[in-house]
Amino acid sequence: MQVRFDGSFDDWRDRARGLLQTGVAPHQVEWLGKGELGGLFGESVAPEPIKPRPPIRIPRPLLVELESAARFRTADRWSLLYRILWRVAKGDRTARLVGDADGSELHARIKAVRREAHHMHAFLRFSPTDRGSASGYVAWFEPAHDILISAAPHFAERMGLHSWMIATPDDAVLWDGQVMHYANPCPPTWRELAQTAQDPGGELWKTYYESTFNPARLNRDVLQTNLPVRFWKNLPEGPLIPQLMSRARAGAQRDGQAERVATRPGKRIERPGQA
Structure with missing residues (x-):
């Protein structure tokens, strides 16, 4: 039947x-x-x-x-x-x-x-938009399961009266500051807006992320468990992660700081137990 x-x-x-x-x-x-x-x-x-x-x-x-x-x-x-x-x-x-x-x-x-809802709350990145959209912030996310409609209220609680929109390959939500609007399938215009939005603070964030990366504490398996590779492409810092991991494997793990910090004048901080 x-x-x-x-x-x-x-x-x-x-x-x-x-x-x-x-x-x-x-x-x-x-x-x-x-x-x-x-x-x-x-x-x-x-x-x-x-x-x-x-x-x-x-x-x-x-x-x-x-x-x-x-x-x-x-x-x-x-x-x-x-x-x-x-x-x-x-x-x-x-x-x-x-x-x-x-x-x-x-x-x-x-x-x-x-x-997966936890992943969305942790790894979704909003970008401001001024393209005449009804939303002040937009984000693109690719969940493995159908969690958008249940996970989205988390952002409404934290962003107050700010309007925002989240688009996925399948559906989308728009928060106008008071009401949540759900669309399935995701409207093409919403998809295009979310995928092409540029965050003006993105470069600053990448500089901060690279500077605070600690190669001495890198554990590849733990990193990929807590931050799965499939999310990297949609994170501002995503393209940096393979480079930073490669540097760590190439010898940067001997320092307790990122390279740009370790080479500055001052006392060198060795890894614990290192002579």
Whole structure:
């Protein structure tokens, strides 16, 4: 059975409730979000229940977990959610637990979504714009999961009445100082504005970043874990990182300062334990 919906969690939830009410098992459903193509067979509609069934009550905490996991981008995201929903509705509460195969995957996806939201909060860079846009600041970000609409309020809380816009390859949000506007797909004009904005303070920031970089404390694995390589291209300091890492490997790690600091007159600071 192919079930088409608009790709949102709210629409999926409504259709999932209907399928539960009619007794359609998870293995009978193929979920087709917006723009997705199904198999060779045509769509079919869930059968009407032969007799009225009691309403299905879903624990609120489970819905919160499912909504969070729904932001994880993978081909079977909706199938997993419905399977867990089906099991819990049938009385199997272990479907939500980490010790269960489905529950373990559910919580792994929730964790990945939360981490991606953290990445967005940490690595997104706004640039001022004066090109007649409704937003005073713009930013381009490429998230691995669908976290924009849930992560964006973080910036509204911190930027007060300033207007801003965040564009991604898929969607975008515009904060006008009072109301959050969401667009899916991202309007081409918003995408172009976010990708071409220039930060006048960018060069100053790169100078500061290079000067404070400590080659003696460089740990490549830790750096790439906390600042994944995929984000470097959209950060002002991104092009500097490979150069600074290369210098450190070439011998700069003997100093506790960046090269421009280490060569200045004054007392030399050696690495701990170095003669």
